[in-house]
Amino acid sequence: MRALGLMSGTSMDGIDGAVLETDGESIAGFGPHAFRPYAEDARDVLRSGLGCWPGDGGLEEVEALVRAAHAEVVNGFGAVEVVGFHGQTLSHDPHGRGTFQIGRGDLLARDTGRDVVWDFRSADVASGGEGAPLAPFFHFACAKWFGADAPVAFLNLGGVGNVTWVDPRADAPETPGALLAFDTGPGNALIDDFLKARTGQSFDGDGAVAAQGRVDEGVLAGLAEHPYLRRVPPKSLDRQDFHGFLDAVTHLSTEDGAATLTALTEACVTLAARHFPEPVSRWLICGGGRRNGTLMRLLGARANVPVEPVEAVGLDGDMLEAQAFAYLAVRVLRGLPTSASGTTGARMPVSGGRVSRA
Numbered sequence: 001m002r003a004l005g006l007m008s009g010t011s012m013d014g015i016d017g018a019v020l021e022t023d024g025e026s027i028a029g030f031g032p033h034a035f036r037p038y039a040e041d042a043r044d045v046l047r048s049g050l051g052c053w054p055g056d057g058g059l060e061e062v063e064a065l066v067r068a069a070h071a072e073v074v075n076g077f078g079a080v081e082v083v084g085f086h087g088q089t090l091s092h093d094p095h096g097r098g099t100f101q102i103g104r105g106d107l108l109a110r111d112t113g114r115d116v117v118w119d120f121r122s123a124d125v126a127s128g129g130e131g132a133p134l135a136p137f138f139h140f141a142c143a144k145w146f147g148a149d150a151p152v153a154f155l156n157l158g159g160v161g162n163v164t165w166v167d168p169r170a171d172a173p174e175t176p177g178a179l180l181a182f183d184t185g186p187g188n189a190l191i192d193d194f195l196k197a198r199t200g201q202s203f204d205g206d207g208a209v210a211a212q213g214r215v216d217e218g219v220l221a222g223l224a225e226h227p228y229l230r231r232v233p234p235k236s237l238d239r240q241d242f243h244g245f246l247d248a249v250t251h252l253s254t255e256d257g258a259a260t261l262t263a264l265t266e267a268c269v270t271l272a273a274r275h276f277p278e279p280v281s282r283w284l285i286c287g288g289g290r291r292n293g294t295l296m297r298l299l300g301a302r303a304n305v306p307v308e309p310v311e312a313v314g315l316d317g318d319m320l321e322a323q324a325f326a327y328l329a330v331r332v333l334r335g336l337p338t339s340a341s342g343t344t345g346a347r348m349p350v351s352g353g354r355v356s357r358a
Contacts, residue, residue, distance in 0.1 A: 001333075002031065004080040004114075005326030006070055008088045010159025010239045011188055011288060012046045013202070014038045016322035017073040019080060024330035025172075027145045033319045036073050040202075049090045051240065053100050062090070066103040067111065074112040083108070084329030085118040092132065092238040098122065099131040106356040117329035119354040124339045129346030130236035136164040136181035136343040137331070138324035140173035146313040150281040153273075154310070155299075156321065157289020159189035160237050161269060164343075165276045174340040174349040180277060181343040182233035185268025186242045188289050190261045194246055198254045207294025210262040213255030219248045220260060223267055233275050234345035265289070266298040273303075283307040286317035328353065 001023065007016045015038075019031025038046065042065055049062040066088045074083055087103030105118025121131035139154040148168040155163045161184040170178030188203060195201040195209065204210055223229060228241060245264060249257040273280075282305050289295055290309040300307040310317045328338045337349035344350075 001081045001330050002079070003082045003084060003326035003330050004074065004077055005084040005322040005324060005329065006073060007086050007322040007325055008066070008070070009321065010089060011192065012038060012043050012088070012159070013288070015069055015073050016319055017077065018316075018319040018322035018326060019077065020323045020326035022141075022327050022330050024327065024334045024336050025141070027141050030316070030323070032077065033316065033322065034073060034076055035318065036069060038069070042069070046088060049102060052090050053097055059102065062088070063102050063104070067108055070103065070108060071111045074108070074114060080114065082329045082333060083112070083114045083116045084325035084327075085116050086120060086325050087118065089239070092236065094125050094130045094236060098125050105354060109356040109358050113358045115358050116356045117332045117353045118356065120325070120328060120338065120352045123352035124344050124346050124350045127346040127348065127350045129339055129344035129350065130234055131344060132236040133162040133164070133181050133183065133343065134328060134339060135162070135321055135324040136166075136179045137173040137338060138320070138327045139164040140166050140168070140179060141327060142315060142320075143168040146315070151276075151278055153276070153280040153283045155184070155269060155283055155285050157187040157265070157285060157287040157295070158321070159187055159192070159239050161185055161187035161265060161289070163269070163272050165280065174337045176342070177277065179340070179342045180233060180275065182235045182272070182275070183237040184272040185228065185237070186245075186261070186265050187287065188265075188292070189239055190242060190245055190264065191258060194249065194257055194261055195254070198257070203288065204258055204262070204292060207262060207292040209255055210258040210294040213253065213257070213259030215263045216249070216252055216256060216260045219245065220263055220267060222248060223264065229268070229271055234341070234343060236344070262292070262295050263298060265295060266302065269299060270302045279305070281305060284310045284313060284315075286310045286315070286320045290317050
C-alpha cells in the first residue's frame with residue numbers, strides 16, 4: 001500500500017508528512033515527504049493545551065488548529081490509500097488517566113477525503129501498556145531494510161528522547177526478545193524551553209550555546225534522585241516530567257544552563273543503555289537532536305561503538321517517525337500488532353488504532 005504518515009511531536013515545531021510503500025511488514029519504498037512548520041503563535045496555542053485532558057475547557061482552538069494544519073499537509077500530497085494520523089500529544093499518564101492526543105481522525109477523513117487511521121495509543125494503554133513509544137516496530141523493519149546483522153539502537157531525540165534496541169536476527173517485531181523500547185528522558189524539550197525563556201530562541205542550533213558553557217555537576221547529580229530513571233523498562237514519559245530541572249538551572253548563565261541541560265539529555269541516554277539485553281553494534285540517531293553537534297559529541301564520547309545519524313544507513317532522520325505512522329496505519333488495516341510487551345509493556349501484542357473512512 002501507499003500510505004501517508006503524519007507526525008507532530010513533543011517539540012511542537014511543526015508537522016512531518018511522509019509517504020511509505022509497505023505491506024505493513026517490509027519496506028518496499030520511500031515516497032515524497034514534506035514539513036509544515038508551526039508559526040510561533042500557533043506553538044503558543046499548542047502549549048496552552050499541554051497537561052489538558054478530554055473534556056477540559058479551552059481546547060476547541062487547539063483541536064481546530066491541529067486538524068486544519070494536518071489537513072493542509074494531507075492535501076499537499078497526491079493519491080495515497082491511507083493516512084496514519086498521530087495527532088498532538090497533550091498529556092501522557094499511562095498508569096493514571098491514560099494518554100491524550102488531540103486531533104479527531106474522523107473529521108480529518110471528512111475534510112481530506114482520505115481513509116484515516118488514528119488514536120494509535122489508547123488500545124495499548126487499555127492492555128496494560130505505556131502507549132509509547134510506537135515507532136519500534138518500524139525501526140525493526142528499517143533494520144531489516146538496511147541489512148543489519150547484529151543488534152542496533154535507534155535513538156530518537158525529539159522533545160522527549162526514546163530508544164529502540166533491535167535484534168534484526170528475529171523473525172518479526174512481536175517475537176519475544178526482538179525489541180526493547182522506552183523513553184530515555186528529555187530530548188530537546190528542556191534545552192528548547194530554557195533558551196526560549198532566556199533568549200527567545202526556539203532551539204540551540206548545532207549546540208552552539210551549550211558549547212560555550214560549563215556543565216554544573218551539582219545539577220547533573222540530581223538525576224540520581226529522579227524516580228523515572230530507577231524504573232525498569234518498558235516505560236514512557238510526559239513532556240513535562242523532567243521540568244523541575246529548568247528550576248535547577250535558573251541560577252546559571254544562559255551558556256552554562258544550556259550546557260548542563262544538554263549533558264542531562266546525554267546522561268539519560270547513557271543510563272538507558274544499562275537496560276539493553278546485549279550491547280549494540282552502533283547507535284543510529286534521528287530527530288532534531290542529531291543536528292546538535294555538542295550533544296552528538298557527548299554521546300559519541302560515552303559510547304564504544306559508532307554514534308551516527310540514521311542517514312549513515314540511507315534513512316531520513318527528519319521523517320522516520322512520520323514514516324513509522326504510515327507503516328503502523330497499514331498494520332492496523334491488516335490486523336497486525338503495532339506494539340508488544342517489549343516495546344510498551346502491554347500484556348500481549350496489540351493492534352492499536354481506529355479506522356475512519358473517507
